[in-house]
Amino acid sequence: LLFSTPIHSLQKPHDQDDEQDTPITRFQRYLRIKTAHPDPDYYSAVSFLKAEAQSVGLQARTLEYAPGKPVLLLTWPGSNPSFPSLLFNSHLDSVPAEPSKWDHPPFSAVRSPDGKIFARGAQDDKCIAVQYLDAIRNLKEKNFAPVRTVHISYVPDEEIGGADGAAKFVASKEFQELNVGFVLDEGQASPGDEFRIFYADRSPWNLIIKAKGTPGHGSRMYDNSAMENLMKSVESITKFRESQFDVVKAGEAASSEVISINPVYVKAGIPSPTGFVMNMQPSEAEAGFNIRLPPAADPDLVKRRIAEEWAPARWNMTYQISELGPIRDYMGRPLITPTNDSNPWWSIFKQAINAVGGKLAKPEILSSTTDARYMRQLGIPALGFSPMSNTPILLHEHNEYLKDTVYLKGIEVYESIISSLSSLEVASH
Numbered sequence: 001l002l003f004s005t006p007i008h009s010l011q012k013p014h015d016q017d018d019e020q021d022t023p024i025t026r027f028q029r030y031l032r033i034k035t036a037h038p039d040p041d042y043y044s045a046v047s048f049l050k051a052e053a054q055s056v057g058l059q060a061r062t063l064e065y066a067p068g069k070p071v072l073l074l075t076w077p078g079s080n081p082s083f084p085s086l087l088f089n090s091h092l093d094s095v096p097a098e099p100s101k102w103d104h105p106p107f108s109a110v111r112s113p114d115g116k117i118f119a120r121g122a123q124d125d126k127c128i129a130v131q132y133l134d135a136i137r138n139l140k141e142k143n144f145a146p147v148r149t150v151h152i153s154y155v156p157d158e159e160i161g162g163a164d165g166a167a168k169f170v171a172s173k174e175f176q177e178l179n180v181g182f183v184l185d186e187g188q189a190s191p192g193d194e195f196r197i198f199y200a201d202r203s204p205w206n207l208i209i210k211a212k213g214t215p216g217h218g219s220r221m222y223d224n225s226a227m228e229n230l231m232k233s234v235e236s237i238t239k240f241r242e243s244q245f246d247v248v249k250a251g252e253a254a255s256s257e258v259i260s261i262n263p264v265y266v267k268a269g270i271p272s273p274t275g276f277v278m279n280m281q282p283s284e285a286e287a288g289f290n291i292r293l294p295p296a297a298d299p300d301l302v303k304r305r306i307a308e309e310w311a312p313a314r315w316n317m318t319y320q321i322s323e324l325g326p327i328r329d330y331m332g333r334p335l336i337t338p339t340n341d342s343n344p345w346w347s348i349f350k351q352a353i354n355a356v357g358g359k360l361a362k363p364e365i366l367s368s369t370t371d372a373r374y375m376r377q378l379g380i381p382a383l384g385f386s387p388m389s390n391t392p393i394l395l396h397e398h399n400e401y402l403k404d405t406v407y408l409k410g411i412e413v414y415e416s417i418i419s420s421l422s423s424l425e426v427a428s429h
């Protein structure tokens, strides 16, 4: 029998080694918790992380600012608690996945022979959640003691805007008492050798435009039908969209540095209400758009454009803008964290990356939006960082995965970051 068995099948397959307790199996166990919207299992995620925190020896508190939406807060006290603390943030939730389009079930966390761990959330952002913990576990084993207090927060609802998550957490008495001086939140994978680093997010708006007009026979040409005006509006928006996209295509700006506006739905008419012939021109038509504003954009100019060009009252149009979160800080400044020497955290952070052989790419604006903006709104410097180099960007895509070697390197990177930042002794920060 031995001779007829190929050698490779005698070796233990990678994805069946999870009875052991290793950094990789801890990551896999967290990935298996079903944290996808619309029904994320927050309590299982929190109870897993709490047990891990206990085994590392961290203080844990579960807070709840919205029913069913817990925030887990872990603390590693520093020797000088009067200094502002550090906060490492991660969101608990994930976007949905379509299992039929995946090579492995999205909550199986299968590890392929080449070390890819497949799961929804592998990159976004369940990796950093467990890496933070294992970095601290290792630092404790090396008897490292922080000067500054280190906190980790696990927040719900980032993927749906964070109104019941990070927004409520940062507004709480508990958050204020943390006296946070600097925040690290999630970033994004980097296809190249360098780690990416994000100093701002774009701010999201929902825009709904509605047109009203006289209904009429499908054969009739007349001015100002709801459909005609909505289509004029879409044309005008499309031109603006192109003007922004052209700047990107010409290589003059990153896509995260321009204003994006994308149609996400149109709703008008009813198919052939009178039978076979489509002879009703509807009296109402509506379209929805996703807008993202980079920190340099002037929101008032965009509002004026909406009122005057995209949904003018003279075309019988109305509109609704939902601003999803803050766009300026408490002083009215854009939500930007300096990545220059004016920010003492920045140089320490850079050195910490270099110390483990890492390189940082040029700081970027995040094209999408994450929770760091809520901390920036309070004037707290916050950077977006997920240590994933040489990794395709797979967040929200099918077959999201992270390689085991990249994951393990990330733990080492956080050890360096946490030990450096928590040792910074500048009393003014």
Ligand SMILES: CSCC[C@H](NC=O)C(=O)O
Pocket (backbone or CB within 6 Å): 158, 159, 160, 161, 162, 204, 324, 368, 369, 370
């Ligand atoms: C309204 S804020 C939405 C936040 C969400 N974050 C990740 O994808 C995003 O769409 O960017």
Ligand SMILES: [Zn+2]
Pocket (backbone or CB within 6 Å): 091, 124, 125, 158, 186, 370
């Ligand atoms: Zn995320």
Ligand SMILES: [Zn+2]
Pocket (backbone or CB within 6 Å): 095, 124, 159, 395, 396
């Ligand atoms: Zn996401």
